[in-house]
Amino acid sequence: MSLFLFIIKDGFAGLVRSKFTSFLTMITLSLAVLLLLFYFLISQNILLKISELKSRVTIEIFLDPDLDSSDIENFNRRLQKITGVDSVRFVSKEAALEKFKELFSGDYVQLIDENPLPASFQVKLTAEMNQAYVQKIIAEIKSLGAVDEVVYHRKLLSALNQYYDSLRRIFVGVGLGLALLSFFLLWINIKLTLKIKERAIETMKLVGAKPGLILGPFYVQAAIEGATAGLISLLAVRLIFRFFRFDELFPAGVNFSTLNWAVGVSLLFSIFTCYWATRRLV
Amino acid sequence: MKKIQFNAVTATYKNGEGIRRADFVLNPHEFLFLTGPSGAGKTTILKLILMSMLPDSGDVQVGKYNSQHISKKEIPLVRRQIGCVFQDFRLLEDRNIYENIAFVLRITGHREKSIKRKTFKMLAEVGLSHKRNQRPQQLSGGEQQRIAIARALANDPFVILADEPTGNLDPETAKDILSLFKTINERGTAVLMATHNQNLVAQYAYRKLELKNGRVFG
Structure with a gap:
């Protein structure tokens, strides 16, 4: 042995x-x-x-109210090409109003004669949702033009x-x-x-x-x-x-x-x- | 021919005990008694031979190995050419008798066939072949000491070091064990036996070294 x-x-x-x-x-x-x-x-x-929970946080992009449907389609295409963007959901002015009515069902809602809400895109990101990363993507989105405002739950995400x-x-x-x-x-x-x-x-x-x-x-x-x-x-x-x-x-x-x-x-x-x-x- | 030589060896413990300027030779095939009271330094001499302790000054020569030049790796090699027998037998209690003897052969890389042959031969020489499957604690003191001797001889050492080998045995068994050492010596293996039993020593005409307060006389 x-x-x-x-x-x-x-x-x-x-x-x-x-x-x-x-x-x-x-x-x-x-x-x-x-x-x-x-x-x-x-x-x-x-x-x-x-x-x-972090992945549920979405970036909302409110579009310029003057955009027509071909501009929106063009914006959608360019948005999806941005690195880090996972999914994009378009919310039309009409859909936004419906949602608004669902959330605020009061008489005053019936008084709205013209839809004041803008069309928007809800964007989810692929990678880690840290502040710096989100800021970078928002800057890229803004650079596409045709954007009125970009909103996300900054405080929630930070927390x-x-x-x-x-x-x-x-x-x-x-x-x-x-x-x-x-x-x-x-x-x-x-x-x-x-x-x-x-x-x-x-x-x-x-x-x-x-x-x-x-x-x-x-x-x-x-x-x-x-x-x-x-x-x-x-x-x-x-x-x-x-x-x-x-x-x-x-x-x-x-x-x-x-x-x-x-x-x-x-x-x-x-x-x-x-x-x-x-x-x-x- | 291999021998053991102490050249002006001084080796002390922290408490100051030990041996001082020890000079002696254990010649090939010699039987040498090392006598003296407890604490005189007998065990220190055995430790120096086994190189589990190194001299403060002087040197110890064991076969071709010298304490001044030995490396840590070589210490097991020194010990493999020495057979050790202790007062408390020091058998491996978690192994049977066969495995106790076979162990020293295994560590030197013997083949299984050779291990078996040699182990049975050793068991036969000490007359305990029939107890090979028993554990050390199942054997009497005398039998355990015989097994320890068989283990010590298994690797064909040039010298057997025995530290008070009869200390735990009754006079009759002690006599038998001494007689076994005599036979071993007659076959050509040197024996260095440390003992404080002067009556036992007196029965044999072998050379004696006496240790007193760390000094070697004789």
Whole structure:
């Protein structure tokens, strides 16, 4: 058996030999990854929801009342060519009046004998609706001419952008905190395992085992524990979502296929923690 | 021929204990007793040979390796040509007897066939082949020490270092273990045995070095 195979085999054997501590490590790591997964899902959902709200914000372009239908058609064509414009909806003077009557159903509405409302275009943008981007597109729209006024919910958009940025910062910060806490828990676990094996490690050193040979099985064990914990946490998320309803907490829904990274993260996390715990051991 | 040589070695701990200006040679095939009370420096000498401690001054020569020029990477190579037997046996408790002996062969890259052959040979030599599947804690003290000796011999070392190997054994078993060391030595392996048991030492006509307050006499 080559040394490499011996290390792999001894890593697997280590799992069996230290069943309890391995089980404890896997449970700790699974819970940590599960916590991170839920945290990721919640933050992803909130940010998606804000993005969705932002995408609903439209730019309204009120046209010059003197434009005829061919001018409007021409304007429409040029408007759609602007980079960043996703969809364009034309609202005629008549449609605007109908909408007005729907919103303000009072006697005074009947007194309007001539339609004072201008025709308009409602524009949705493709990319991120941040202030600078919207301002740039508005400038382009205005440069087309034939525009009386351009209106959008500047304050709402500004507030949404502010929320989005603040929440993203908070989520990253708390996420890192959680990762650090998980690392610490796992580190303690591995240190305890090493404490139990301290004497055996010392003996291995005295009989001439090289550091790689002593630590190799620990890394193999950590890799197995990490991957298993990742899989357990993925399975747990699916089961939790199957048996409990979280519609209010996750209005944007959950795409499980985007969570597979958890296995890789758990694996790397476990190996890194093992490295950190054993770096001064031999 | 490989030998161990101490040249004016001084090695001290933070509390000031240790050994001072130790000069001696362990010749090939020799059996040497290292005696002295607890704390006299016996274990320090063994640590210096295993290079788990390096001298403050002077140098230790172990085969072709010298403490003054040795690199960290070479230390396992020094230890592979030495067999170690300890008072508390130091067997790997999470593995069976077979795996304990096979371990030292695996780390030196022996093939599986050779590991099996050598391990069975060692088990037979110490008369414990039938216990190969048992764990160390299932064996008596004497049996554990025999396994430790078998492990120490597995890599054909040129020297066996024994640190109070009979310290945890009853007189009868201690005598058996000593007799096993004698046989090993007669086959050509040098033995350096640290012990404070003067009665035991007196029964053998081997050379003795006495340690007193960190100084080597004899």
